[in-house]
Amino acid sequence: MLWIIAIGVAIACCVALLIAVRKRQDHQDETPDDAAARLFYKSQLEGIQEDLAGGRISEAEAIAAKAELAREVMRAKKAAPSSGTSRIATGVVLASLPIAAIAAIGLYVLIGRADLPAQPFAERSFAGSEQELTLETAIAQVEARMEETPNDIRGWLALAPIYMQAGRFEEAANAYRRVLSLEEPTADRETDLAEAIIMANDGELSAEAMGLLQSAAERDSQHVRSRFYIAGELTRIGAFEEAVPAWEYLLSLATGEEPWIPTAQSGLSAAQAGLFVGQLDEPVPDATQDVLIRGMVEGLAARLYDEGGSVGEWMQLVRSRNVLDGADAAQDDLSRALAEVDGMDRIALQDMAQELGLTTE
Incomplete structure (x- = not known):
């Protein structure tokens, strides 16, 4: 149970820090994400209290966990500016996240030892x-x-995300492999390992990583993270x-x-455009088919041009x-498309233009 507190404190600290910059000082305009995070933070505190009431942890241990959590929240409040851009505030929080990680892993070191029996917190030696x-x-x-305890899953669960944060991706992958060997695989755990492998390979998705992602997607039909990588x-x-x-x-x-x-929509548009052009790149058997294709494009x-359309349709065109007609004709259509869209759609068009050697000015 104590290792759960360590991990829980890390999660709660990170959430609390993020809440500190997401919410204005007057607490107005709380978003659904803010509310969910606040409730989660509250549940962590309640969980510590329940463990104390049930005798699963001592009063000293509960106080230590709550105190560490409270200190991190106070640090976040002090670091958060009373005014200024959300970008600056977010930067402060991101810079503080390693502190939360250290707090969590520190609690594991101090009170999460797998080789110790249930022992009062105050009686342990913390030289x-x-x-x-x-x-x-x-x-x-x-x-x-x-x-000393290589089969202690608690330690691997503490180490793996910290390795990722430190940029030690090979070691993170090995830690997640140990986790998967010690517990029943889940979609999240398989995707965690796949992410570590991808990062260790400089962003390249290997056969092992793809296999893990496909297994995760099959294991949980609603699992977004694995399906995003696959698409x-x-x-x-x-x-x-x-x-x-x-993508659909x-x-x-x-x-x-x-x-x-928006990113998924851009991915779908790119795939649709690629599918359409791939069909055009196939050998044309006769003049009749050429006429049909040109008629479809026209x-x-x-x-x-008359009604507008999605960015995917503009990319197809x-x-x-x-x-069919070369870069000049494509450039004319691109200029019209850029005048019709904005935001992420415009970025997708700009990326395509760079790929095709067209200009966006």
């Missing part, structure tokens, strides 16, 4: 505990413990026939407020013009 705890020294202490990789390798339904299914899981929706152009 050197007053020494300043840094991220690297905290990692080293837990690593030393794991050499992106299918688009990257040009498997557009698979990528289009993958992912978007069907959204409620409408998720921050990843019909698309007429509709977009520009790519098609580039294949």
